[in-house]
Every structure is written in C-alpha cells, then in structure tokens.
Amino acid sequence: MSRAEATRQDTKGRRPIGLLLVAVPVFLVLSLIVWPVALSVFDTLTVETPSGVTLSLDAYRFFFSDSFSLRNLWMTVQVAAICTALLLAISLPIALYLRFSTSRLTGYIQALALFPLFVPSILLAYALIRTLGPNGTVDILLSAVGLPKLASPYLTIWGPIIGLVWDNLPLTLLIVLAGLGNVSRASIDAARDVGANRVQLLRYIILPRIRSTLLVAASFVILGLFSAFTLPYLLGPAVPEMMGPFMRRTIIDVDDPLQARTQAVVTFLICAAFAYFYVRSIARTRREQSS
Amino acid sequence: MSMPALRRAGPASLGLSRLRANGAGITIAALLSLFILTPLVNVAIWAFTEIWRYPAVIPQKFGFRFWGDVLSRGDVHLAMTTSLSLAAIVTALSALICLPASYAFARMDFPGRNLFFMSFLTVYAFPKFGLYITIATIFLGLGLIGNFWGVVLIQLVSTLMFMVWIPVSAFQNVDRRQEEAARDAGASPLRVFWSITLPQVLPAISAAVLLTFVNTFYETEVAWLIGAPEVRTVPLLMVRFINSELVVQYGAVLSLLLWVPSFVLLMLVRRFLGAQALGRALGA
Numbered sequence: 210m211s212r213a214e215a216t217r218q219d220t221k222g223r224r225p226i227g228l229l230l231v232a233v234p235v236f237l238v239l240s241l242i243v244w245p246v247a248l249s250v251f252d253t254l255t256v257e258t259p260s261g262v263t264l265s266l267d268a269y270r271f272f273f274s275d276s277f278s279l280r281n282l283w284m285t286v287q288v289a290a291i292c293t294a295l296l297l298a299i300s301l302p303i304a305l306y307l308r309f310s311t312s313r314l315t316g317y318i319q320a321l322a323l324f325p326l327f328v329p330s331i332l333l334a335y336a337l338i339r340t341l342g343p344n345g346t347v348d349i350l351l352s353a354v355g356l357p358k359l360a361s362p363y364l365t366i367w368g369p370i371i372g373l374v375w376d377n378l379p380l381t382l383l384i385v386l387a388g389l390g391n392v393s394r395a396s397i398d399a400a401r402d403v404g405a406n407r408v409q410l411l412r413y414i415i416l417p418r419i420r421s422t423l424l425v426a427a428s429f430v431i432l433g434l435f436s437a438f439t440l441p442y443l444l445g446p447a448v449p450e451m452m453g454p455f456m457r458r459t460i461i462d463v464d465d466p467l468q469a470r471t472q473a474v475v476t477f478l479i480c481a482a483f484a485y486f487y488v489r490s491i492a493r494t495r496r497e498q499s500s
Numbered sequence: 501m502s503m504p505a506l507r508r509a510g511p512a513s514l515g516l517s518r519l520r521a522n523g524a525g526i527t528i529a530a531l532l533s534l535f536i537l538t539p540l541v542n543v544a545i546w547a548f549t550e551i552w553r554y555p556a557v558i559p560q561k562f563g564f565r566f567w568g569d570v571l572s573r574g575d576v577h578l579a580m581t582t583s584l585s586l587a588a589i590v591t592a593l594s595a596l597i598c599l600p601a602s603y604a605f606a607r608m609d610f611p612g613r614n615l616f617f618m619s620f621l622t623v624y625a626f627p628k629f630g631l632y633i634t635i636a637t638i639f640l641g642l643g644l645i646g647n648f649w650g651v652v653l654i655q656l657v658s659t660l661m662f663m664v665w666i667p668v669s670a671f672q673n674v675d676r677r678q679e680e681a682a683r684d685a686g687a688s689p690l691r692v693f694w695s696i697t698l699p700q701v702l703p704a705i706s707a708a709v710l711l712t713f714v715n716t717f718y719e720t721e722v723a724w725l726i727g728a729p730e731v732r733t734v735p736l737l738m739v740r741f742i743n744s745e746l747v748v749q750y751g752a753v754l755s756l757l758l759w760v761p762s763f764v765l766l767m768l769v770r771r772f773l774g775a776q777a778l779g780r781a782l783g784a
Contacts (some may be wrong), residue, residue: 227610232595234660235616241657242622245634308527314525324773326782327766328540329718331735332755335742336539339752344554346542351556375535383779429783430555434625438721443742451631457725466637473630484625491565491624494780495665 246477249470268471278468280449282475285436288366288441288451289434292373293427294397299374300382305415306390309397330372334443337372367449368444373437381426387424389415423488428483435476451481452476501583539618546752546776551597579737586648586733587717589654594712595661597656598663606671609731617668623661624783639726646730654722659712666711666773670704671697707772711781714765718758734758 224384256265262343272278303322306316325333340346342363351358362368392415400414416423438453445451452472477484545559546552550566552559552711570576605617635654636645645648674697682692720735728736734754743753770778 225610227604227608227613230604230608231601231616232684235619235662237657237660238619238622240637241654242626242631243619244624245638249634249637302524303532310525312522312525314522314529314668316531318525318529318532321536324536326778327763328759329720329735329762331718331720331738332543332759334753335538335738335755336543339748340539340542346508346538348747349555349557353557354631368707369686375539378536379512380779380782380784383776383784387776387784388778403689407650425735430549432624432627436629436631438629443739453721457628457635458637460633460640461725469633469638473633476627488621488625491783492618492621493549 230463232484238306250474253467253471253474257349268467269475271468272301272475273469278455278472279450281452281455282363284449284475285435285452286364286479288370288373291370292377295370296381297385297423297426300378300385301423302384304385304389305411307386308392309394323379325375330376330439331370333376334440337368337375337444341368341371342436359417362446364446366426366446368446369437369441372440372444373434377433378438381430384426384429385419387423388419390427392418400466410478421490428487432480432487435480512539518779543752546748547756549749549752553750566747566753567665570750570753570757573750575732575737579734581734582648582732583717583734584729586651586655586723587713588761590652590716591713593652593658594656594663595709598660599667602664602667603671606668620660620664623657628658629721629725632722636725645726646728648727648731651723651727651731654726655716657718658719658722659716662708662711662781663784666704666708667701668701670701674700692734703772706771707778707781710765710769712771714762714769 253268254264254266255262256267285352300322303318307319328336338345341361343361344361345361348358348361358410360373397410400410405413435452436459437451441451442454445454452475456469456472456476459465459472504530525550547566548562548564551561552564632654639645639647639650644653670728674782679692679696682696683689687695719733720739723731723733723736724739727733737760738751738754741754745751773781
C-alpha cells in the first residue's frame with residue numbers, strides 16, 4: 210500500500226474533523242436562515258393567550274383585509290410580471306444572437322450585456338435619476354431636438370421597472386444563454402434545410418428545448434423582484450410601494466414587527482413555487498459540476 | 501434565406517446574408533449601448549462638470565473642483581473607513597470559516613455531508629429582503645440593530661454562496677493523482693497541500709475573496725435595515741446624497757470613485773472565473 214492510499218484511508222477514518230470544519234457555516238445557515246424563517250412562520254400563526262399559545266390567523270387576516278397592504282402587494286406583483294416579461298423579451302433575442310452568430314459583434318454585445326454586473330445597484334439608482342429624472346439627460350435631449358418633455362418615469366411604477374430590468378439583465382441573459390447551449394446548431398440547420406423560417410425555428414425547434422430554462426430565468430427574476438429594495442425605494446413612488454420598502458417601513462418606522470414578519474412570510478409563500486424551480490436548477494448544476 | 505437556397509445562390513449572396521445577420525447584430529448593439537451606457541456616461545460627465553444649466557446639451561464649464569470637495573468631506577472619509585473595515589472583516593471571517601468547510605465538503609467523508617452541503621441552498625430559497633426582515637425582528641430583541649457586528653453577521657450569511665460553492669468545485673477539480681504522486685515521492689501532507697493543491701485552487705479562491713469583498717462593500721440593504729443610522733457605509737452615504745444633496749456633482753464624483761475600483765476588481769474575478777462561472781456564483 211502506498212503512502213497516499215494509506216492517507217486516503219486515514220482521511221476516511223477522521224470523520225469528526227470534517228464535521229468540525231463545516232460546523233460554523235452550517236450553524237450560520239441554521240441560525241440566520243432556517244431559524245428566523247421558522248420562527249416568523251410560527252409567531253405570525255399564533256397568539257399568546259393566558260391559557261397558552263394558540264393558533265390564530267389574525268396577522269394574515271389583517272394583511273389580506275388591509276387595502277393599503279394589498280395595494281403594495283398588487284404593485285409588486287405587477288412590477289414582477291412586467292419585469293419578467295421585459296427581461297425575457299430582451300434577453301432571448303440577445304442570447305439567440307450570441308449563440309448562433311459568428312459575427313465579431315458578439316464580443317461587444319456580450320461585454321455590454323454583462324456590464325451591469327459590474328455596477329452596484331446604488332450607483333445605478335443615482336445614474337438613472339440623473340438620466341430619467343426631472344431635467345435629466347432624456348429631457349435635455351428631447352428639448353434639444355425641439356420635442357416636448359415626456360412624463361418622467363422617476364417616482365412612478367416605471368422607475369423601478371427600468372432600474373430592475375437594467376440590473377437583472379446580465380444574470381437573466383446568462384441563464385437563457387446556458388439553456389440555449391442545449392440547442393444544437395445541427396438541429397437548426399436541419400430545420401432550415403426543410404424550409405423552416407425564423408418564426409418556425411423559434412416556435413418548433415428552439416422554444417421547446419429551452420422551456421424549463423425560461424421557467425428558471427423567470428423564477429430567478431421573480432424572487433429578486435419580491436426582495437428588491439434599493440431600486441424601488443429610490444426610484445419608485447411612495448404610495449403604493451413595493452414589498453421591500455413596505456416591509457422596511459413597517460418594521461422601522463411603523464414599529465410593527467409582527468406585520469413586517471407577516472409581509473415577509475407572504476412574500477415567501479408567493480415565491481415558494483418559483484423558489485422551488487430555481488433551487489432545483491441550482492442544485493442540478495452544482496451536482497453536474499461536482500461529478 | 502434558407503440553407504438550400506443559399507447553397508444554390510453561392511458566394512455572391514453569402515455577403516448579403518452576412519449583412520442581414522449583422523443588421524440584427526448592429527441593431528442589438530446599438531439599442532443595448534443606448535440602454536446600458538447612457539446612465540453611466542451621464543454620471544461620468546457630471547463628475548467632471550462645474551456648471552451645467554438646463555437645457556444645454558453640453559456642460560457650460562468642465563473642471564475638477566468638486567473632486568477636491570468630495571475628497572475632503574469628513575462624512576466621505578468616515579463612510580470609506582466604515583465600509584472598508586466592514587468589507588475586510590466580513591471577507592476575512594468568511595474565508596476563515598468557509599474555506600476549511602469547503603475543503604471538507606470537497607474532500608472528506610463525514611456523516612450528513614450531502615445534507616449539510618445542500619442546506620446552503622436555503623440561501624437561494626427565500627426572497628432576500630424578506631429573510632433580512634425575519635432576522636431583523638430577532639436582532640431587535642437582541643439589541644443588534646444599529647450595531648456594526650449585527651451587520652457583519654448577516655453579511656457573512658450572504659457571502660456563503662461565494663466562499664463555499666466556488667472553492668468546493670475548485671477543490672474537487674484538483675488532480676488527485678498529482679497529490680498522490682507527491683505523497684509517494686515523500687512529501688509531507690502539508691507540503692503537498694502547499695505545493696500541489698493550493699496553486700490549483702488559488703484562482704478560484706481569489707475570485708471568491710474578491711467577489712465577497714466587492715459585494716460586501718457595495719451591499720446596501722442589510723446596512724440600511726440593520727445598520728442605519730449608526731453604521732454609516734458608503735452606499736448609505738450615497739443614499740443620503742440622492743435624497744437630500746442639492747449639489748449633483750457630489751453624488752457623481754462619489755459614484756465614479758466607487759465604481760472604478762469595483763470594475764477593476766470584478767474584471768479580475770472574470771479572469772479567474774469566466775462569464776458563466778461568474779454568473780453561477782452570483783446565482784444564475
């Protein structure tokens with residue numbers, strides 16, 4: 210037996226050491242993710258009475274009967290839906306071009322589309338206010354060519370939408386691009402040879418193969434939208450507001466931790482199905498990577 | 501043009517088809533440039549502007565006056581110090597606890613290994629801000645709101661996905677035969693790790709460290725929710741500039757000051773990781 214083999218067997222024997230090495234990060238996950246979520250779910254579903262803790266849906270009853278909370282939730286759903294549609298509509302053509310074109314422009318386009326990864330969202334918020342806000346670049350350019358001012362998207366629902374699309378474009382594109390890796394050039398060429406046009410190619414050859422990828426991309430975007438805070442807070446309207454700023458205001462300014470937790474659990478529940486698709490796909494890539 | 505038609509038409513129409521294909525490319529490139537670059541170029545111009553009155557297209561006066569102003573502001577210094585020490589502490593702690601763990605996940609066998617490894621997926625399973633809210637309610641009771649170490653603790657959790665996932669796959673990709681050969685040649689385990697294993701995983705670990713540092717430095721939401729108003733980081737200073745500063749240039753100069761180092765660091769990360777792996781590290 211060589212020394213290497215001996216050590217390997219040795220390693221197998223040293224079980225507790227492995228456990229010891231992973232203990233702290235695992236403890237962090239348990240105490241700062243699993244425990245807070247579990248506690249919030251438990252506390253929002255129960256009330257303390259003199260006779261002990263009993264089940265109660267009061268916190269949720271309040272949320273779902275409060276028109277203010279519902280308006281904020283509805284706005285978040287709307288923004289999430291619009292952003293998801295826009296992001297998929299923008300990244301799909303870019304991804305198709307990057308995947309199937311041999312032009313030298315692909316390098317430039319990819320660099321540009323990934324660029325937002327390198328711009329922290331707080332700086333983006335500032336840049337967008339200077340660009341789209343009152344007397345910003347868009348206004349300047351419009352007045353320079355003699356056109357009337359457009360209504361500024363700043364402080365409307367479109368402010369956060371533009372910001373969030375900008376911010377989420379790179380990762381959405383990377384997800385779609387990875388999915389397009391499953392569509393072989395040969396299958397495209399074969400379909401072309403029998404006379405398929407571009408629309409037919411997309412509909413019958415490409416889309417069926419990337420359906421699950423698009424679902425994962427949409428899930429990723431939706432999860433991000435329900436937890437968006439900085440961009441909606443700085444670019445969006447004060448009333449109604451998206452769930453991120455709403456939750457912060459409820460816990461800090463209104464000082465109502467119970468409702469803030471209820472709002473958080475509501476976002477978890479709405480996102481649960483998307484979280485499932487997203488996490489499943491991450492788990493799959495990790496497994497592929499490690500094998 | 502369909503493929504058979506293209507073959508029949510021969511090289512003459514190939515040029516035409518390439519032009520049309522590039523038409524799509526040029527359209528995409530132009531629209532994307534407009535969308536992505538306009539806000540950034542705009543801020544860069546503002547940073548070097550002294551006077552720019554609406555509705556002039558070009559600023560009336562360029563200059564560096566506001567750079568001196570920003571660089572000498574006390575709140576900028578304080579925020580820089582806070583953010584740099586926050587990012588340094590979080591990165592160091594994260595490396596200290598995660599790198600040994602990622603080695604263990606990649607190379608050792610112990611009970612519950614897969615379960616513990618998959619437990620890190622919970623980082624992705626919840627909308628982040630809702631998660632921070634549930635943590636904040638616990639921190640309220642512990643007096644950790646407005647506390648530097650409260651911020652450190654939560655940011656540590658969001659670094660797990662870089663510091664555990666990226667190094668794990670790097671450790672798994674190390675060529676075991678080289679290590680065994682070195683052991684057979686008489687090298688000590690420590691020597692093998694230092695001379696064989698470490699050089700192979702170093703690019704991935706550097707990428708993880710840089711990503712952690714940059715992300716912590718620019719992290720706004722935890723600092724805002726848990727740290728404000730006592731913990732004043734650079735992103736929070738930026739928020740104040742956006743909300744209540746009348747001099748546009750302060751924000752523009754600070755943006756440029758902040759953005760250039762992050763750009764350089766992340767370009768380095770890209771050299772170590774490549775676009776797809778970087779995307780995976782960030783959750784794509």
